[in-house]
Amino acid sequence: MISTVFYWLFNMSVTASVTGIIVLLVRKIKALPRRVTVFLWIIPFLRMTLPFGVGSKYSLMSFLNSISKQSVTYHLVPGSTSSFDISVTNHAGFSVEYFPVVFKTEPLKGLFGIAGTVWLAGALISVAFITAAYVRTLAGVRGAKRLERGVFVSEKVDSPAVYGIFKPKIVVPVSMEDKELKYILLHEKTHIRKLDNLWRLAALFVTLLHWFNPLAWVFFKRFTADLEFSCDELVASKLNKEERKEYALSLVSEAESRQKFVSAFSGSGLKGRINNLLSYRRITFFSGFCFAAVVAVLAFTLLTNTI
Numbered sequence: 219m220i221s222t223v224f225y226w227l228f229n230m231s232v233t234a235s236v237t238g239i240i241v242l243l244v245r246k247i248k249a250l251p252r253r254v255t256v257f258l259w260i261i262p263f264l265r266m267t268l269p270f271g272v273g274s275k276y277s278l279m280s281f282l283n284s285i286s287k288q289s290v291t292y293h294l295v296p297g298s299t300s301s302f303d304i305s306v307t308n309h310a311g312f313s314v315e316y317f318p319v320v321f322k323t324e325p326l327k328g329l330f331g332i333a334g335t336v337w338l339a340g341a342l343i344s345v346a347f348i349t350a351a352y353v354r355t356l357a358g359v360r361g362a363k364r365l366e367r368g369v370f371v372s373e374k375v376d377s378p379a380v381y382g383i384f385k386p387k388i389v390v391p392v393s394m395e396d397k398e399l400k401y402i403l404l405h406e407k408t409h410i411r412k413l414d415n416l417w418r419l420a421a422l423f424v425t426l427l428h429w430f431n432p433l434a435w436v437f438f439k440r441f442t443a444d445l446e447f448s449c450d451e452l453v454a455s456k457l458n459k460e461e462r463k464e465y466a467l468s469l470v471s472e473a474e475s476r477q478k479f480v481s482a483f484s485g486s487g488l489k490g491r492i493n494n495l496l497s498y499r500r501i502t503f504f505s506g507f508c509f510a511a512v513v514a515v516l517a518f519t520l521l522t523n524t525i
Contacts, residue, residue: 221327222319224334225310226269231431232309233279237520238262238437240278244516245440251501252447252494254509259421259441261520266424266434270304274522279307305523337430344426352419356381359389368410369403378402380409383416398468404453405465412452414445443490450491454498466492 241258244250271277312326313319321327359381362370369388378390388406390399409415421441428434454462469492501509 220334220338221321221331224337225313225319225321225330226306227337227428228330228333229307229309230266230269231428231434233307234262234265234428234437235431235433236279237265238433240516240520241437242440244512245444250509250512251451251499252444253451254513256441256444256448257513258516259437259444261517262437263421263424263441264521266428269306271306271521271523273305273524274518276519277522277524278519279522279524307523340429341426344429345423348422348426362387362389365390378406380406380415383419386410386415401453401461401465401468404456405449408449408452409445412445412449414449418442418445447491447494450495451498454495455500462495462498466495469495 238261241255241262244258245255312330313321321330359370359372359374362372362374365371368386369390371392371394372389373392375389375391378388378394380386381389386409388403388410390402394402421438425434425438450465453465457465469488
């Protein structure tokens with residue numbers, strides 16, 4: 219059983235790696251705002267969690283013959299050849315059957331059994347460690363004093379951040395100056411409205427599921443960075459040019475947070491965030507339509523499998 223589970227997971231991880239690399243390349247297009255590219259990370263994370271994909275002759279997997287030429291189709295209607303049949307990509311090519319997995323040789327089955335056991339142990343240890351670290355993070359802000367509704371001040375934090383998932387609260391350091399509080403609250407309330415802590419935690423657990431894949435950690439890091447960039451851009455859309463400069467100065471005045479489980483005001487590539495703020499451009503209706511089309515096309519071509 220464990221060999222079958224890990225075999226499926228291994229193939230999903232390969233597919234996710236291919237799609238994630240493409241997202242990394244698209245992300246480098248400067249014309250694409252980060253509040254657009256952040257949605258593209260849904261693609262590799264879905265590939266990490268969903269073993270199936272709908273078949274399509276327009277799938278980008280069709281151009282990766284050396285990787286995805288082995289595709290196993292599961293017909294929704296027995297005997298049919300519908301383009302909407304679901305399929306899985308058998309990248310490893312070590313099985314002769316996929317429903318259920320039947321390995322070509324017993325040694326291969328044993329190898330994936332051992333690998334699966336190591337994976338499960340690593341995943342459980344990682345989840346336990348991350349959970350304990352998250353609990354310690356929340357414990358670190360206990361005793362914070364209420365400043366206003368949903369906003370607290372604490373001596374235990376170095377940078378403003380949103381703590382919690384279902385009942386998030388903004389915690390700021392006691393050294394915070396009043397003139398900076400306006401922009402900090404705009405930023406952190408945007409995180410809360412976008413449910414960023416929930417998406418951050420969900421992405422982290424998906425990454426832990428694929429802890430053996432170094433690219434999964436690269437994707438997680440870039441995704442969390444794009445959450446901050448996206449939040450900055452949404453705040454900037456409500457500010458004029460001078461206010462955006464003041465907002466950037468507020469970022470500079472705050473020490474960069476090292477917390478992995480919270481949405482911190484000054485975290486994730488401070489220099490890049492400031493440059494992005496100072497070069498901010500509003501999205502027009504036409505450009506918004508084009509960006510949406512890019513996301514839709516990439517989602518369709520990367521979430522489908524070769525027929």
